[in-house]
Amino acid sequence: MCEGREREREKSIMDFNIMESSAESKEELTRNRLVRALIERKDPSSKEVDDPTIRRFLHARNFDISQASAMLLKYLKWRRTFVPNGFISASEVPNQIAQDKMFLQGSDKKGRPIAVVFGNRHFQDDLKEFKRYVVYGLDKTCARIPPEQEKFIAIGDLEGWGYSNSDIRGYLGALSILQDCYPERLGKLFIVHAPLVFMTVWKIVYPFIDNKTKKKIVFVENKMLKSTLLEEIDESQLPEIYGGQLPLVPV
The missing domain is CATH 1.10.8 (Helicase, Ruva Protein; domain 3)
Known part of the structure; x- marks a missing residue:
């Protein structure tokens, strides 16, 4: 009973x-x-x-x-x-592409594509071209999102980042494009190898990040790097530089 x-x-x-x-x-x-x-x-x-x-x-x-x-x-x-032509072509962002700062390959355990960005390869230059490059990269990333998903994840690698990479206008421009034009596309952002000097810039940028995006940002300690990433990404899909098996492929 x-x-x-x-x-x-x-x-x-x-x-x-x-x-x-x-x-x-x-x-x-x-x-x-x-x-x-x-x-x-x-x-x-x-x-x-x-x-x-x-x-x-x-x-x-x-x-x-x-x-x-x-x-x-x-x-x-x-x-x-x-984006009057419907897409940004590589010919519109040659200087940004030459810096080899964004890579795209592999998927996390949910099938979301993984983007890797190296902060120490970005330098303050032509703001308009950089914004076009942000759209170029986001469109490439979103095009790889499978039908059953709507988001991607990103790894922001700041190893070697210094004041020469401190581009406040560029960072705020990229943030505005992500939040205003690609809402609910970012699933999670892992910030790795962040040097202490970066926190000065972070304090300036942080107030411009909306609350939804703030909850998706994770600062990863160096000693916990591989184990933290493996919680979301299988080793077969993790870039080699973080202890995985995939080589990096530039966008």
Whole structure:
């Protein structure tokens, strides 16, 4: 009798969870439709925007329909102006590519692509070209995200970073593009080999990072580097320089 009541209780809990999940899905679908109606009314070209994109912008604005719509419309306007051809070509960012500072290969245990960026290879230069390079790299990374995922993870390697790499304008520009134009794309950012001198710049940049992004940033101690990365990434997918098996491949 007790076992029968326990099974009935477990079934009731499961049924409730399914109903709750279904209700949340309906609510999310309703919000998606409202955002779509708003943006299509103001920008007919937004008809090409898919539902996952709308959902990401809703998540970024805590499901506030008005704020998500405004953010998405601003993004669409920016995209038409900044990326008029629909993509950034390598010929538009030759100096940035020559620095070999971004690498892309492998996936974490959830299937999210892994990007590796070396901070000591970035120098303050042409801000416009650097911003184009950020878009170039993000588009390349997002293109590798499998259908069942929406995010990527990144490793920011600061070994050898010094004041010559301290590009506040560039960092803030990259942060703005990531947060405003690629919301809910970053799954996690591991910052490794961070020197003490970097913390001066970090204190300047930190207030500009939104709360959602802050929760995704992890500073990794050198002695815990491999073990921390292996929690998210199989050794077969981890770059060789961190104790894994994959060679680095530049973007």
